[in-house]
Amino acid sequence: MDFQELIKNRYSVRSYQDRPVEDEKLNQVLEAALLAPTAVNKQPFKLIVVNTLGKKEELKRIYHPDWFSEAPLVICACTIRSESWTRLDGRNYVDVDTTIAMDHIILAATDLGLGTCWIAAFDSEAAREVLELPDDVEPLLFTPLGYPADEPGIRTRKELGELVRYEKW
Numbered sequence: 001m002d003f004q005e006l007i008k009n010r011y012s013v014r015s016y017q018d019r020p021v022e023d024e025k026l027n028q029v030l031e032a033a034l035l036a037p038t039a040v041n042k043q044p045f046k047l048i049v050v051n052t053l054g055k056k057e058e059l060k061r062i063y064h065p066d067w068f069s070e071a072p073l074v075i076c077a078c079t080i081r082s083e084s085w086t087r088l089d090g091r092n093y094v095d096v097d098t099t100i101a102m103d104h105i106i107l108a109a110t111d112l113g114l115g116t117c118w119i120a121a122f123d124s125e126a127a128r129e130v131l132e133l134p135d136d137v138e139p140l141l142f143t144p145l146g147y148p149a150d151e152p153g154i155r156t157r158k159e160l161g162e163l164v165r166y167e168k169w
Helices: 005-010 022-036 054-060 094-113 123-129
Strands: 043-049 071-081 137-146
Touching: 005 094, 022 043, 022 094, 043 094, 054 123, 071 094, 094 123, 094 137
Parallel strands: none
Antiparallel strands: 043 071, 071 137
């Protein structure tokens, strides 16, 4: 599918089939993250792929809705601030870089017929414990990964004129 069709087809999937994700598709999704642009190409993130089978209760500690662990896989994008680039004014780009990588994951998954859902409202302390993260690693985003068992709902978006300015504010 072309890019415009791809971004129009992407939606937040909140129901998943129990069908496993093929290794080839998982690798394509993960490789998309490696191709994401990052500041000074530092790639200051790590991805943790969790097979949900037998781990549903642990995953509910991180994010409680059932559909989160209904997908066969969950991916956590973690930041490593010490590995990222910092602008001269002190602005560190670790969150931006990791977010771009997650967006590549989500778009690649959509292109392969897989579903995802961007999740930032999770219990970070539970995530640290369940995923056994070292102190210098921070969980930033999660997404389930699997085949959708639902259909996209109605999505509302702002008008272009509400979001875009030309030349000046």
